[in-house]
Amino acid sequence: MSGAILVLSGPSGAGKSTIINAASDQIGEYYFSISTTTREPRAGELDGRDYFFVSREVFEEDIKAGNFLEHAQVHGNYYGTSLKPVREALEANKLVIFDIDVQGHRLVRAKLNDITTSVFITPPTLSELEKRLRLRCTDDEEVIWKRLENAKSEILALEEYDYAIVNDEVEKAAAEFTIIAKAARLKHSREVEEAFIRHWLEN
Numbered sequence: 001m002s003g004a005i006l007v008l009s010g011p012s013g014a015g016k017s018t019i020i021n022a023a024s025d026q027i028g029e030y031y032f033s034i035s036t037t038t039r040e041p042r043a044g045e046l047d048g049r050d051y052f053f054v055s056r057e058v059f060e061e062d063i064k065a066g067n068f069l070e071h072a073q074v075h076g077n078y079y080g081t082s083l084k085p086v087r088e089a090l091e092a093n094k095l096v097i098f099d100i101d102v103q104g105h106r107l108v109r110a111k112l113n114d115i116t117t118s119v120f121i122t123p124p125t126l127s128e129l130e131k132r133l134r135l136r137c138t139d140d141e142e143v144i145w146k147r148l149e150n151a152k153s154e155i156l157a158l159e160e161y162d163y164a165i166v167n168d169e170v171e172k173a174a175a176e177f178t179i180i181a182k183a184a185r186l187k188h189s190r191e192v193e194e195a196f197i198r199h200w201l202e203n
């Protein structure tokens, strides 16, 4: 496999989708990994575009069948990354972008550390996160509370990431993300490096 991986994590409402959208024209060709989840679609979300929305039964069958590269429970729902499309994108030499939580990041690191770059995205403060979740108007009070509680523990994983972006202004955060994505693309797997060294020595 010759592609590379960029993991994007951060509290729900941090601005991950906003930043990917703002930077997407600048970072060149990439494959965005569409996760599978058991949570309900939000207003405006589309099955197959934002997530693959499935029941808990279907998700658990996929786990048993070994279909996930990684999966985790977040805010009481399952979320997972399907292995097959990611493998195909990596084989096609693409930069694969994941929007996954801190548990997912650890699992990807354990399996594909040599080709992985990671970035943690956060609003400047917890109260700013709360404000944005409320302004987004997609979640009820209980869901917002769960997301804020989860955010307090997720921020503690900040030091596990290669980079952090404080999403104060979208334009500035998108510019920083573009630099990181371009560098992420230049990571090579151990196999690719070993093949290069063999070629270099023989020629």
Ligand code: ADP
Residues within 6 Å of the ligand: 010, 011, 012, 013, 014, 015, 016, 017, 018, 019, 132, 133, 135, 136, 167, 168, 169, 170
């Ligand atoms: P995530 O994908 O991390 O859950 P979103 O991209 O959906 O987060 O952003 C959450 C909300 O915050 C959205 O309503 C978005 O428009 C808003 N938002 C994102 N970045 C900023 C920013 N820098 N300043 C103010 N609001 C922002």
Ligand code: 5GP
Residues within 6 Å of the ligand: 008, 009, 010, 011, 012, 013, 035, 036, 039, 070, 071, 072, 074, 079, 080, 081, 099, 100, 101, 102, 103, 104, 105
């Ligand atoms: P949301 O419900 O706001 O879309 O996502 C909630 C959290 O789940 C976010 O932190 C997001 O990064 C994470 N997430 C989304 N997809 C996946 C996935 O496939 N695997 C893991 N581990 N986390 C995911």
